Amino acid sequence: MLVGHKSIGIELGTPTSPGPGLMPFISALFLALLALIIFFTRSPVSDLKGETTSTLGVRIGLRALAIVSLIIGYVLFFKVIGYLISSFILMIFLFRFAGNRRWISILSGSLLAAFLSYLLFGVILKLDLPKGVLLYLLK
């Protein structure tokens, strides 16, 4: 509905001269129609199985949510603290979430992953990875 509303605002044009909003508007209408079909054709069997009615929140694993939140946190601090430190911290959490129990392997694995990936992408492939606070420390 939001896309449909926005499309009208953009300009639908006329059939002889279609505007930029025409395709988004048609897509929005089609999506609304499909949503209605799904709503009215839900079978009791699938309700019982819980395949179509179960809410998103229930079915999304907490671990997946936590990992994505971690990446969002990584995005926020990436420029400030730099690639090496932020990746090292991220990898500690990721190794832990993936089921590693021994802290020594988590820490060494994270350090290696952050360092080697920097070496590969930042040094060899010359990707512009931010140095962040390390730049000031090195100065």
Add this chain to the structure above:
Amino acid sequence: MEPLSNLLTGLHIALQPLNFLCCFIGVFLGTLLGVLPGIGPLAGIALLLPLTYGITPTAAIILLAGVYYGCQYGGSTTSILVNVPGEVSSIVTCLDGHQMAKQGRAGPALGIAAFGSFIAGTLSVIGLMLVSVPIAKITIKFGPPEFFSVMVLGIVMLTSISRGSTTKGLVMATVGFMLSFIGIDLVSGRERLTFESTHLLSGIELAPLTIGLFGVSEVLINMEESVAVTVVQLKEKIKGYLPTLKDWRLSLGPILRGTILGFITGTIPGGGAILASFASYAVEKRLSKYPGKFGTGVIEGVAGPESANNSATSGAFIPLLTMGIPSNVIMALLLGALMIHGVRPGPLFLVEHKDIFWGVVGSMYIGNIMLLILNLPLIPLWVQLLRVPNRFLLPLILLLCIVGSYSVNNNILDVLVMALAGLAGYALRKLDYELAPLCLAFVLGPIMESSFRQSLIMSDGSFLIFVTRPISAVILSLTTIVLVLSCSRMKISEFKLDS
């Protein structure tokens, strides 16, 4: 003689140092991705997409194509040795391949999979070479309405063979279209669906979206479903990769049939390696003198599907390179990669970008030879790799996804797009929504929109242009039949479930 001289030119292009290196990296990484359960060619190609931005379009397509057909080779290794399909198109190989391994015949199973793939790969490239030019000559007569109709058919075919309901597939395709409209409209220069965000002015990038949808969601799902790999066979040394004369006699028919079937399946919109391998297994079982033995370690059950899935990868290039229409989602990613380089495949592609087309064809010959040489001696290495636990592998893949998304524009917001797409992909897969139609529609969206608008301008605003032009009308009729058949199939299965 023309195809032969073109092939020689193609081989010359493919043997240039950068192209040769890309071919090697592609097939090597492809095999690696095929071997690793859970990480398929889609996630792999999405992950490698940003790396291709800095190289020539020919090298980019050679690399990504190498990953695609390399994956088909690698997938059989895990299917045969550990009964876990490394790749979806290798699911059927588990049935007889693993049984052969249990009977101490892992070597011949791996051998026939590799030789079958090589024969099928090489023959299908010859098919690609011979069929592409005539098809391109036919499609040159296509106008915007025909292209629009073919693209609609492709999306409908893909949604109809997708897991889950067709309606859900269509929902995903529509969402894909909507996402493709975000940004500035190239015709009018007006902002669309940007919600006043300057970051969305250039639209959503293909690489972060696909890395998130396929790569990140794959990792998230794998993190909760740890694959229990039984390594019974891996403790023993695998010997005798060369199939015996009897094995060859039994396998030659399935290999040739699989090649033809795979090639045809690959060209069908919505088809591809997965459909090809299942179809080949069904055909071999039906033609066999002992269908009851299928599933107990019959070599034909390995040779046919493994040849078919490899042959399908070459077949899939025909609609992409001659019409500019990807037949499956992997081809959609390749189309995206070409478009990023400013190359638009279509009927004139073979004339305007002869070097890319013949370079890719040449690289496929070389790539298939590389795979044969690489595959069998490297099996012990792949086996060792299978021992690396997921708890180490998955976080590393996630880090690669992050760096891959960032590298597109050196923009950290692309990582945010990737993370959100990853969460969305994870949730949608849990709710049985197929992601492939979304991705295909996202790539085709701008082309479809321009064809649609051009058609309306051509017809003075009449929507009837799509049904009054004969070719377009035939394609749309076919689309309707596919849609009706898939909806009725859905209803029948619901009815069976009810009763």
